[in-house]
Amino acid sequence: MKKPTILAIDDQLINLKLLGKLMSQEFELITAVSGFEGLQLLKNGAFPDLILLDVMMPELDGFRVLEILRKSPVWNDIPVILLTSLDSEHDEELGFACGANDFVSKPFKPAVLLARVRNHLQAKRARDLLRLNSNVLSEEVLRESAENRAIQKACIHALAHLAEFRDENTGGHLMRTQHYVRILCELLVDNDLYSEVLVPDYVDWLVLSAPLHDIGKVGIPDAILQKPGPLTVEERRIMQTHSARGREAIERAETDIGQPLTFLAVAKDIAKWHHERWDGSGYPDHLKGEEIPLSARIMAIADVFDAMTTRRIYKTAISAQDAKRYICGASGHYFDPALAEVFESGFQRFDLVLSGFL
Template sequence: MPDEFTPTILIVDDAPENLAVLSELLQPLYRVRVANSGPKALRIAATLPCPDLILLDVMMPEMDGYQAFEHLRKDPATAYIPVIFVTAMDNTESELRGLEMGALDYIAKPIIPTVLLSRVRTHLELKRARDWLREQNSYLEAEVSNRITESELIQEVSIRALAHLAEIRDPETGNHILRTQHYVQKLAQELRALPRFAEILTDHYIQILARSAPLHDIGKVGIPDCILQKPGPLTPEEWAVMKTHAYLGSEAIETAERDASLKVEFLALAKEIAHWHHEKWDGSGYPDGLKGDAIPVSARVMALADVFDALISRRVYKNPMPLEEVQRILLAGRGQHFDPDMVDMFLAHFDAFCDIHERHRDPEPD
């Protein structure tokens, strides 16, 4: 007797005697549902329990079997239900048409019971195998997605942890790494509208860029406290030491790259940012005196974000600058310190960058 695990077969035929014959043949082994027209078959096929197999007559009034089959395939709820055409049209052309449309099989009337039962059993077994594979693929896709999400989370946490090492040694920066990360992401998204940046600033690149940004000052862990935490101006000798943090940061990241068994994409951008975010558009920056487009896009974006945050934020040695003064300094750096297009885009969205600063403002000092 059929039970809840028994496959369901939908028989579609406009002739009552054919429905009766097929039902009598199949009911001892399967759960059987019947429809005497194409439209009714479509309604039944889309309701639970969905058929595991459809035996579909071709020659029917109102909607023939081919038309019904096309409707079944267009509906996502019924698209994967296997269909066997059953018809008195015993000719090669009709058979080819049904198979070309995507039917699994084609059985001619009059029905030979043994043949029909064998075909039905075979296609139900194939369906079970396909369903199992589909479930396994869905499970594997979900598992891969979870692993990727977990890996990305571990990456972000590790990056933040490393960045905070530098922040702990230079406590005045506060939420600097968080703010600059958001500045970088926002600026890169806006720059994508410009043809000269459209090719490089893809969604994926911007995602990796924002993830890498917190490591821009990781090299400061190698700067002595007496220089890093000095409240007053640095001497020329001290400033020379301070500038080495760009090289120290890129060297540390490069060492991590060499130790990794596989290429880690974000490390390449993090190394660019750490090494060259103090370069200037006119070539007067450090450590390599790069000029113009020779400076990687990632480092140019970071340079502007870094300077903006330094100007607008409170430091031990200064109060935050008025917004008008910040704008004036950025504009003065256009074509000298910064990429001109980046300054124009930054100032065009200046309020948005100020909003980011407000959302991640440092706590007021006691």
């Protein structure tokens, strides 16, 4: 096993010889007779496990050498024991302030110095091992985090595609509404609205979850879902169950796994409540105002704008301008007034997204 390397820096040769005799059994000793020579050895590639540094040296004393070491990204972690005949409390405090790991007064007791050296080498090995484990763990966590995020995205897309298979118009609708949700979030943050909620992670999950807002339509009969004309009162009642069915479907998926999934929390809210209205006239729970989760209020505008501006089996499309007038006119009735206002201010971005998909 390789011996640990000690660099001894002292301007007195007799002290270096004494250290060499003391250390040779356990350690590989390299020496320097000045601060400049010691730093030059380090610059030339020497990398000791510990440094024994005399304080009282001409030209470049030990305190100054220590300051240089601690400012170096390469050498700042090497343990340094100061050796000095100075024994005032001020000198000891100055040594520790400069970054010394220990302070041993001359003349030193050989057994005491050896014990100090062994202790600091053992502490450094422990720090190095901890740092190595931490780096490995960090890399593993980052890799697992990226893998988990990819799996979560895949789960959401797989669920969303279930609704897409039932409705040929759904695919484009899901993609566009994701863009609209992102734009609304950015506009709100830019205007310092709901910024305490719309932190980056939340926005990412909201955008990612947007395609699940109509997942409950999987449970709606084709005769209703694909009906080319207006729905009857009973058919409309059945159609409106898709919001509650959507949340239930996601909850059943969590039950199968055996625990609620944080990344699906937003999805459950938008699935169930994106048809609620600001004035309480929506469904399924007739929530009112800020009783409606912010995610669902954002989804409501994105969903309505896209539904109005694209052709469906049961209706023709209206212009983006007409849809804007409808949404802004329903501010405070169907939609959160703050959301309707930022929608109007950023309308051009919605129009560009719509034009890009048509």
